[in-house]
Amino acid sequence: MSTSDQLKMRAALLHAAGDFRIEEVAIPDPGRGDLLLKVETVGICGTDASEYSHGPIQFPLRRRHPVTGHLGPLIPGHEFSGRVEALGPDVEGFDHGDLVASAGSTACDSCEFCRVGRPSRCKRYWAVGLHRDGALAEYCTVPASACIAVAAQGLTPDAAVLAQPMSIAVHALGRGQVGGGEEVAVIGAGGIGAFVTYAAASAGCNVVSVDLDQDRLHIAAALGAGDTVLVGPDSELKDIEARVVFEITGTEAGLSAALAALGPGGRLVAVGFQKHRVGIDLANLTALEQEWVGTNGIDAAVDLPEAIRLLAARDVPWSDVAPVVLPLDHVESALRSMADGEKVPIKTLISPLAEHARPSQM
Numbered sequence: 001m002s003t004s005d006q007l008k009m010r011a012a013l014l015h016a017a018g019d020f021r022i023e024e025v026a027i028p029d030p031g032r033g034d035l036l037l038k039v040e041t042v043g044i045c046g047t048d049a050s051e052y053s054h055g056p057i058q059f060p061l062r063r064r065h066p067v068t069g070h071l072g073p074l075i076p077g078h079e080f081s082g083r084v085e086a087l088g089p090d091v092e093g094f095d096h097g098d099l100v101a102s103a104g105s106t107a108c109d110s111c112e113f114c115r116v117g118r119p120s121r122c123k124r125y126w127a128v129g130l131h132r133d134g135a136l137a138e139y140c141t142v143p144a145s146a147c148i149a150v151a152a153q154g155l156t157p158d159a160a161v162l163a164q165p166m167s168i169a170v171h172a173l174g175r176g177q178v179g180g181g182e183e184v185a186v187i188g189a190g191g192i193g194a195f196v197t198y199a200a201a202s203a204g205c206n207v208v209s210v211d212l213d214q215d216r217l218h219i220a221a222a223l224g225a226g227d228t229v230l231v232g233p234d235s236e237l238k239d240i241e242a243r244v245v246f247e248i249t250g251t252e253a254g255l256s257a258a259l260a261a262l263g264p265g266g267r268l269v270a271v272g273f274q275k276h277r278v279g280i281d282l283a284n285l286t287a288l289e290q291e292w293v294g295t296n297g298i299d300a301a302v303d304l305p306e307a308i309r310l311l312a313a314r315d316v317p318w319s320d321v322a323p324v325v326l327p328l329d330h331v332e333s334a335l336r337s338m339a340d341g342e343k344v345p346i347k348t349l350i351s352p353l354a355e356h357a358r359p360s361q362m
Contacts, residue, residue: 011137030088037082040157053339078129081160101163120297166307169195180204188248317362
């Protein structure tokens with residue numbers, strides 16, 4: 001008799017936009033190449049908030065996912081840490097009880113893009129918590145290839161959950177071909193912007209962080225930004241000329257600020273998703289020999305180990321980025337706050353194990 005025939009777990013399922021339910025569902029069995037994890041901590045982000053407020057966008061709630069086969073209500077949660085509960089067939093290198101961090105995504109390993117080291121462009125690329133049930137539950141399954149045990153690095157479960165967004169930042173730095181000593185501007189100090197700031201500063205870059213919120217800029221400074229710029233909703237960005245500019249916000253104002261900060265011969269790395277088409281001054285792009293680069297996804301084999309190294313290297317806790325851990329029952333209210341634009345921590349963490357809100361343990 002399989003595990004799923006015997007035991008149930010609590011999970012948060014998104015049925016439709018604005019329709020989140022805490023339900024009792026079967027504990028999943030790990031498939032070939034999978035780990036079954038007892039979930040410790042989960043991060044929720046802007047993608048989750050967008051799916052909750054006006055989805056489905058990526059979640060296969062109404063249309064079957066072509067790779068995972070998922071269709072219908074989905075358990076979100078693509079940023080998470082957990083302890084190994086069971087190993088699926090063909091899995092080696094993990095022991096029961098190992099604390100692991102996860103990139104949460106996988107690719108086919110055989111297509112043209114995978115062969116040249118760009119698995120995030122694979123047509124069979126998919127992620128736990130986006131295209132198949134994720135970690136906003138007591139247990140979840142995840143490809144072992146997307147996980148690394150982190151006991152040797154000394155990370156706590158609450159810190160290990162940050163490995164996925166840090167991997168996004170590491171991937172973005174790679175797309176931006178960032179090297180030490182460069183002038184880097186980061187437009188947007190929340191979410192991924194905080195991790196891009198830290199990763200770039202750790203690489204030896206001179207980083208200026210730009211945001212609308214002074215509190216987030218204080219955190220950016222603690223993460224290594226050498227300069228911070230507070231801007232208003234309608235103010236113009238002046239006196240910045242960066243070699244590489246990361247646009248994190250996905251807003252027209254953020255893109256305008258990024259272009260204003262981009263110096264001759266510079267590279268603009270578009271991280272945030274623009275909601276509308278924008279015009280491009282191609283004459284200026286040509287005259288100044290600038291480059292525009294898009295980035296999306298993770299190469300787990302390359303980005304996750306570096307993300308874990310960066311998280312472990314910080315000599316102070318990450319509680320400034322993620323100060324509190326909420327119980328599973330608070331998922332919907334947390335997502336609603338994010339979707340409504342309320343002031344929230346840079347990272348909102350959830351623990352299916354927690355009965356009450358608690359300070360993060362970093």
